[in-house]
Amino acid sequence: xxxxxxxxxxxxxxxxxxxxxxxxxxxxxxxxxxxxxxxxxxxxxxxxxxxxxxxxxxxxxxxxxxxxxxxxxxxxxxxxxxxxxxxxxxxxxxxxxxxxxxxxxxxxxxxxxxxxxxxxxxxxxxxxxxxxxxxxxxxxxxxxxxxxxxxxxxxxxxxxxxxxxxxxxxxxxxxxxxxxxxxxxxxxxxxxxxxxxxxxxxxxxxxxxxxxxxxxxxxxxxxxxxxxxxxxxxxxxxxxxxxxxxxxxxxxxxxxxxxxxxxxxxxxxxxxxxxxxxxxxxxxxxxxxxxxxxxxxxxxxxxxxxxxxxxxxxxxxxxxxxxxxx
Amino acid sequence: xxxxxxxxxxxxxxxxxxxxxxxxxxxxxxxxxxxxxxxxxxxxxxxxxxxxxxxxxxxxxxxxxxxxxxxxxxxxxxxxxxxxxxxxxxxxxxxxxxxxxxxxxxxxxxxxxxxxxxxxxxxxxxxxxxxxxxxxxxxxxxxxxxxxxxxxxxxxxxxxxxxxxxxxxxxxxxxxxxxxxxxxxxxxxxxxxxxxxxxxxxxxxxxxxxxxxxxxxxxxxxxxxxxxxxxxxxxxxxxxxxxxxxxxxxxxxxxxxxxxxxxx
Ligand SMILES: Cc1cc2nc3c(=O)[nH]c(=O)nc-3n(C[C@H](O)[C@H](O)[C@H](O)COP(=O)(O)OP(=O)(O)OC[C@H]3O[C@@H](n4cnc5c(N)ncnc54)[C@H](O)[C@@H]3O)c2cc1C
Numbered sequence: 001x002x003x004x005x006x007x008x009x010x011x012x013x014x015x016x017x018x019x020x021x022x023x024x025x026x027x028x029x030x031x032x033x034x035x036x037x038x039x040x041x042x043x044x045x046x047x048x049x050x051x052x053x054x055x056x057x058x059x060x061x062x063x064x065x066x067x068x069x070x071x072x073x074x075x076x077x078x079x080x081x082x083x084x085x086x087x088x089x090x091x092x093x094x095x096x097x098x099x100x101x102x103x104x105x106x107x108x109x110x111x112x113x114x115x116x117x118x119x120x121x122x123x124x125x126x127x128x129x130x131x132x133x134x135x136x137x138x139x140x141x142x143x144x145x146x147x148x149x150x151x152x153x154x155x156x157x158x159x160x161x162x163x164x165x166x167x168x169x170x171x172x173x174x175x176x177x178x179x180x181x182x183x184x185x186x187x188x189x190x191x192x193x194x195x196x197x198x199x200x201x202x203x204x205x206x207x208x209x210x211x212x213x214x215x216x217x218x219x220x221x222x223x224x225x226x227x228x229x230x231x232x233x234x235x236x237x238x239x240x241x242x243x244x245x246x247x248x249x250x251x252x253x254x255x256x257x258x259x260x261x262x263x264x265x266x267x268x269x270x271x272x273x274x275x276x277x278x279x280x281x282x283x284x285x286x287x288x289x290x291x292x293x294x295x296x297x298x299x300x301x302x303x304x305x306x307x308x309x310x311x312x313x314x315x316x317x318x319x320x321x322x323x324x325x326x
Numbered sequence: 327x328x329x330x331x332x333x334x335x336x337x338x339x340x341x342x343x344x345x346x347x348x349x350x351x352x353x354x355x356x357x358x359x360x361x362x363x364x365x366x367x368x369x370x371x372x373x374x375x376x377x378x379x380x381x382x383x384x385x386x387x388x389x390x391x392x393x394x395x396x397x398x399x400x401x402x403x404x405x406x407x408x409x410x411x412x413x414x415x416x417x418x419x420x421x422x423x424x425x426x427x428x429x430x431x432x433x434x435x436x437x438x439x440x441x442x443x444x445x446x447x448x449x450x451x452x453x454x455x456x457x458x459x460x461x462x463x464x465x466x467x468x469x470x471x472x473x474x475x476x477x478x479x480x481x482x483x484x485x486x487x488x489x490x491x492x493x494x495x496x497x498x499x500x501x502x503x504x505x506x507x508x509x510x511x512x513x514x515x516x517x518x519x520x521x522x523x524x525x526x527x528x529x530x531x532x533x534x535x536x537x538x539x540x541x542x543x544x545x546x547x548x549x550x551x552x553x554x555x556x557x558x559x560x561x562x563x564x565x566x567x568x569x570x571x572x573x574x575x576x577x578x579x580x581x582x583x584x585x586x587x588x589x590x
Contacts, residue, residue: 011490071493073458074467097489102470105458108424109431112542114549115423117455130553136450143554151549154455186498187467190483193490207588231588239487243473243508249491256487264588285586286564287579298566303582307569315576323580323589 003035005080005089008055008063009099010041010070011193015051018095020058021160025122026093027059028163032124035090038062039171042079043070049173056171057164063171066178071192073102074184081110082178090149091129093122096157096278098256104154115152116144118274120159129153137296138274157255157278197248200234207233207264210253210280211241214269214290214309218246223313224268230320236260238276254279268309272297289313327499329371329385330439331407332430332456333364335398336449350552351420360401363445365512370505371443372406372513374477384408386437390418390430400523404515409527411437417533420545427459429543432536434464441482442502446471457504468502469495473509 006026009016023039030037039060041052044067052063064083068075080092080103092107094100101117108115116131120141123130131144131153202208209228211221221235228235237247239254253260255275265283270276272288272295280286281300288301289309298304305312338359368387375382387402387410389395399410413433421429434442442464447454454470461468474485482497486506497503515523533540541547565582569575583589 009489016489071488072469072495074462077462098471099488101455102458102468105423105427105455106462108455108549109427109459109462112424112428112549115455116550117423117453125553134558138558141556141558142552143556145551145553147549147551181465183461183465183467186501187469188496190494190496192493193488194492194494196492240508243487243506249487256489264583264586285583285588287583293568298564300561300564302564303579304564304566305569305575305579306566307572307575311572312569312575312579315572316579319576319580320589323584 002038002088002090003030003033004037004091004093005083006037006039006060006093007076007080007100007103008039008041009095009097010043010047010051013046013051015055016095016097017162018097018155018157018160020162021158022093022095022155023055023058023060024163024165025155025160027165029122029124029129033127033129036061038064038089040064040066040080040083042066042068042076052173053170056169057166058162059165060171063173064176065173066176068178068180069189071099071189072187073099073106074187075180076103077106077110078180078184079176079178080107084111084150090151092150092152094154095160096155096255100154104152107152111150113150113152114146114148115154117154118156119153120156122153137299158259195249196242196245197250199250200248202234202236202251202253202260203258205234206262207231208236208260208262208266209233210236210238210265210267210270211247212238212267212270213240215241215246221247223309223317227266227313227317227320230317230324231264233262233264238270267297267301268313270297271295272300327380327382327440328437329374329382329441329443330434330437331364331367331371331385331387331402332442332444333368333387333389333398333402334361334448335359335389335391335395336361349420350555360398361445361449363447363449363507364402365405366505366507366509367443367445368402368405368407369510369512370475373510374441377477379477380479386411386439388430388433388437389413390426390433392419396528399528401515403526404519404523405513409529412528412530413536414530415533417540417544420548421543422548422550423453423455423459424549425543425547427456428463429533429536429538430456431460431463432538433531434460436536440500442466444502444504446504446506454504457502461502464502466500466502467497469497470504471506472503473506475503475505475509
């Protein structure tokens with residue numbers, strides 16, 4: 001029986017980690033429901049049969065390979081809507097990120113389907129899926145059920161764990177020809193995945209000093225760099241400052257950036273938006289400096305300092321240097 | 327060219343939000359602000375209008391919400407919109423994303439805009455899917471989280487950050503674009519514009535006016551149901567230092583880090 005259809009995003013020959021997590025989650029849920037777990041891969045010649053079959057290692061039993069432009073939402077909506085309508089999939093599942101939100105939203109409209117986004121957990125109740133979704137800055141968790149099927153589930157970044165099913169397991173691959181809707185062809189990718197700013201490695205650092213809009217301007221990052229250097233760590237950033245061109249995209253933490261878990265994560269002038277939090281909440285020690293006592297980041301920091309970073313950062317850098325004998 | 331900007335009234339960020347345990351909806355009493363993310367969408371519309379590359383006949387602010395939501399429309403008009411449309415009907419209360427997107431799409435269909443703009447997210451619902459829902463109903467191409475938008479005759483060139491870096495996408499008009507907050511620095515309304523806002527045309531529409539099938543909206547028309555609301559897992563509260571004497575603050579931070587062997 002058709003069950004759960006998971007979207008597997010890929011780029012430059014590799015599947016997205018959050019998509020692999022979603023494929024694993026889809027397989028786990030399908031097993032509990034006693035239905036088939038399938039995945040869908042969209043793209044051109046870069047999508048090989050072998051690559052699709054490899055999703056079997058994460059529990060997908062069936063993989064649909066569709067020839068359509070990858071990287072934009074609408075063509076994938078066409079592919080998944082056709083599959084759901086023709087083969088009766090009961091749920092569509094997406095890992096955290098951005099594209100999955102756009103595709104899931106499109107399916108919601110196309111199929112008049114219920115959607116739950118930012119889902120952190122999915123459970124089976126009475127033979128149906130129920131999605132847990134934190135709301136109001138994570139101060140409450142709603143159990144969201146679906147009145148009708150299909151239901152659309154869009155995961156939060158890193159919500160679903162990757163669990164390899166069986167070594168070498170391979171999924172059955174079916175190639176599809178899907179007619180794209182007229183409006184899907186009206187958006188064209190000119191350039192994908194442009195890296196802005198220099199390449200830096202924040203994923204392997206034990207200490208990260210993360211800077212946000214509170215640093216005031218691009219030059220404000222010098223204070224963060226000096227503290228990071230004193231602590232023997234690297235500098236990370238929020239989307240707000242990367243979009244503003246103050247810092248490199250490769251240093252961005254969060255939903256459309258990196259996921260990190262250093263020993264020490266120190267935030268300077270960061271509000272603590274959910275989309276940032278999802279990329280760093282596994283850090284061992286979280287310190288936040290923010291002048292607004294109501295900043296959401298204080299809800300999940302181990303040490304919160306309410307104050308002006310312009311006063312605190314330089315003195316902290318000096319103290320760290322002194323303590324380290326430098 | 328005609329631009330519609332979707333706006334929403336949200337609870338003031340400073341007011342603590344909560345779920346109403348009886349209705350299982352977000353308690354929206356005391357809401358009084360235009361969603362801050364929407365001011366970027368209005369500004370984007372104004373920049374297209376003032377940019378001189380295309381002729382913009384009008385900018386129309388559109389909202390769905392209870393009676394009080396006219397305040398969001400007044401604010402939108404004070405920021406430059408020429409007129410506004412207010413979809414309001416008791417039957418819309420309790421609509422989920424799917425139902426809200428459908429209802430707004432019906433209103434937009436009647437306006438037949440060349441460009442629909444909206445903010446990257448709403449401050450309260452934490453949902454960033456509305457643009458893509460509406461676009462599919464309107465059979466228009468769309469893109470969300472756009473931080474640069476260049477208008478050409480008949481198309482747009484947009485940039486946005488996605489999972490792998492920045493994408494540049496060309497989109498034919500008509501289109502639906504949700505803009506990120508980095509796209510511009512919204513202007514402040516002039517006193518004159520604030521005073522004049524209430525005099526600009528404001529049309530109120532019921533579901534019947536907008537040809538909305540009422541069984542597709544409100545709580546009965548919603549496709550998701552809130553089955554339960556639970557508190558998050560308990561987490562130990564962090565320590566807080568108020569910086570009064572900075573030297574003392576530094577000492578406290580240092581000993582906190584030292585205790586955890588973070589200075590080794
Ligand atoms: C789909 C989507 C994806 C996203 N992906 C990401 C992502 O990957 N990563 C990410 O980070 N964000 C992401 N965002 C954006 C996110 O929602 C926030 O807008 C962003 O994280 C805010 O960055 P910020 O904290 O630097 O800025 P702000 O929210 O503006 O916060 C600045 C903070 O600095 C404080 N401050 C100001 N001056 C001082 C001072 N002198 N001293 C001390 N404190 C000061 C202020 O009190 C404020 O709290 C995404 C959003 C969406 C909708």
